[in-house]
Amino acid sequence: MTEPAPWWTNAIFYQVYPRSFADSNGDGVGDLDGIAAHLDHLSLLGVDAIWLNPVMVSPMADHGYDVADPRDVDPLFGDLGALERLITAAHTRNIRVTMDLVPNHTSSAHAWFQEALAAAPGSVARQRYIFRDGQGPDGAKPPNNWVSVFGGPAWTRVADGQWYLHLFDAEQPDLNWDNPEVFEDLEKTLRFWLDRGVDGFRIDVAHGMAKPPGLPDMTVPDLEMLTHDDDDPRFNHEGVHDIHRSIRSVLDDYPHAVTIGEIWVFDNEDFAKYLRPDELHIGFNFRLVRAEFDPASIRGAIENALAAAALADASPTWTLSNHDVEREVSRYGDGVAGLARARAMAMVMLALPGAVFLYNGEELGLPNVELPDEVLQDPVWERSGHTERGRDGCRVPMPWSGDAPPFGFSSNPGTWLPMPPEWSALTVERQLADPDSTLTFFRTILQLRHSTFHFAEFDVEWLHLRDDALAFSSGGVLCVLNAGRTALALPAGDVLAASAPLLGGKLPPDSAAWIATG
Ligand code: ISL
Numbered sequence: 001m002t003e004p005a006p007w008w009t010n011a012i013f014y015q016v017y018p019r020s021f022a023d024s025n026g027d028g029v030g031d032l033d034g035i036a037a038h039l040d041h042l043s044l045l046g047v048d049a050i051w052l053n054p055v056m057v058s059p060m061a062d063h064g065y066d067v068a069d070p071r072d073v074d075p076l077f078g079d080l081g082a083l084e085r086l087i088t089a090a091h092t093r094n095i096r097v098t099m100d101l102v103p104n105h106t107s108s109a110h111a112w113f114q115e116a117l118a119a120a121p122g123s124v125a126r127q128r129y130i131f132r133d134g135q136g137p138d139g140a141k142p143p144n145n146w147v148s149v150f151g152g153p154a155w156t157r158v159a160d161g162q163w164y165l166h167l168f169d170a171e172q173p174d175l176n177w178d179n180p181e182v183f184e185d186l187e188k189t190l191r192f193w194l195d196r197g198v199d200g201f202r203i204d205v206a207h208g209m210a211k212p213p214g215l216p217d218m219t220v221p222d223l224e225m226l227t228h229d230d231d232d233p234r235f236n237h238e239g240v241h242d243i244h245r246s247i248r249s250v251l252d253d254y255p256h257a258v259t260i261g262e263i264w265v266f267d268n269e270d271f272a273k274y275l276r277p278d279e280l281h282i283g284f285n286f287r288l289v290r291a292e293f294d295p296a297s298i299r300g301a302i303e304n305a306l307a308a309a310a311l312a313d314a315s316p317t318w319t320l321s322n323h324d325v326e327r328e329v330s331r332y333g334d335g336v337a338g339l340a341r342a343r344a345m346a347m348v349m350l351a352l353p354g355a356v357f358l359y360n361g362e363e364l365g366l367p368n369v370e371l372p373d374e375v376l377q378d379p380v381w382e383r384s385g386h387t388e389r390g391r392d393g394c395r396v397p398m399p400w401s402g403d404a405p406p407f408g409f410s411s412n413p414g415t416w417l418p419m420p421p422e423w424s425a426l427t428v429e430r431q432l433a434d435p436d437s438t439l440t441f442f443r444t445i446l447q448l449r450h451s452t453f454h455f456a457e458f459d460v461e462w463l464h465l466r467d468d469a470l471a472f473s474s475g476g477v478l479c480v481l482n483a484g485r486t487a488l489a490l491p492a493g494d495v496l497a498a499s500a501p502l503l504g505g506k507l508p509p510d511s512a513a514w515i516a517t518g
Pocket of ligand 1: 062065066102149168204205226227228262264323324
């Protein structure tokens with residue numbers, strides 16, 4: 001008998017950014033009890049799992065990606081009891097809970113880093129991080145030319161003259177993964193959460209961690225922030241695969257749990273290495289996020305993502321947005337067209353075999369928000385010398401109900417990021433009552449994905465209708481996207497759903513439809 005496919009194979013994951021989902025205690029920041037109080041929303045959508053961004057103890061220099069204690073919950077979000085209640089409540093509804101894990105770096109407030117600062121150069125405590133002497137006669141130049149992903153140098157000098165490496169903020173020192181103590185501690189963290197019932201981890205910067213011997217200079221240090229290419233020595237070093245093998249050896253004791261790598265690697269063969277049978281189960285493929293609203297670009301993204309996963313015999317994954325990228329409504333042009341295209345792309349994504357990741361607010365059609373300078377919080381804003389606004393615009397809290405901010409997100413009008421008054425038209429409450437809303441649309445297509453698609457393999461068959469259209473079938477459904485300027489005649493068949501009303505039986509521009517093929 002063949003083993004049934006693991007639960008995550010074609011699952012719908014819903015990413016909850018805890019600061020922005022729901023605030024239960026009126027401090028203006030979302031928290032765990034807030035999430036537990038809104039599980040009805042997730043049941044209504046019919047999602048299979050939650051991916052929870054970091055809720056561990058953190059000074060919040062990078063909103064939780066700077067972890068000071070990986071085995072406890074930050075009081076801002078609640079406590080361990082609140083997390084356990086959330087896991088139990090989600091499980092009762094058949095929703096699994098996956099958590100973020102941040103193995104590349106810690107917070108500078110972590111006890112290890114504080115110990116390292118107090119210790120002498122060359123000490124055991126310093127060897128848990130990447131401390132080096134500087135260059136030049138007095139060591140006043142950084143050890144190499146690496147820049148931080150958030151802007152500025154990737155090195156910060158400490159009082160005794162040594163420098164430490166941080167690929168992100170200065171408050172996020174990179175761990176030294178050549179030191180066995182680092183994995184020993186991560187193993188404790190993995191078991192700590194798995195023993196409390198979590199169903200797996202999204203692994204932050206899964207292509208980071210290992211650093212090349214000698215830390216050679218980068219060839220293009222004046223990169224755009226928040227990007228890098230596959231040849232960048234800061235990431236995707238061969239040694240990372242041993243780390244994933246060690247993580248997997250622990251996960252194999254918990255066969256119900258999944259590991260999902262955040263893998264910003266674009267070469268298909270390099271990407272597939274992360275998904276070998278003894279490494280990660282699945283990995284985020286970011287090609288669809290980068291694709292233009294253009295049939296050739298979208299098809300290229302899909303074909304490459306399928307090919308990369310197939311090389312490792314792993315499930316493909318699909319995502320259009322997350323807490324690090326501009327929301328797709330805005331990427332596709334904002335306004336009416338941006339929303340129409342985002343809805344159409346949701347149908348493209350949900351017609352694909354593999355695991356799908358939705359980001360909270362996507363189901364409401366939220367756009368990115370242009371925030372005033374004085375409220376910006378992303379470290380990118382400061383580190384770029386106020387040249388890059390950072391990622392706050394896609395992290396504005398969820399509008400739940402009512403006619404004015406904070407829209408039921410909190411009892412406190414001083415939400416951690418301000419909410420635009422015009423979101424009164426986008427609240428969950430308003431959209432649930434409207435049969436034409438984006439939320440109703442998402443409910444319909446998510447329900448159809450569960451009931452109608454029969455994904456046996458990760459196969460996609462392409463059909464050419466017109467150069468400005470995209471058409472493919474998978475799982476017994478044909479998906480047609482019209483990215484052109486004129487209405488498109490649809491192939492014969494039962495139209496299961498469309499992202500916009502058909503015009504005389506034709507598919508309008510900037511929309512998509514699903515047609516039953518058997
Ligand atoms: O280099 C990138 C893409 O080519 C960056 O996007 C980078 O990989 C990404 O920012 C890593 O993101 C994750 O780790 C960060 C954190 O700020 C992000 O929110 C998280 O998703 C540091 O922990």
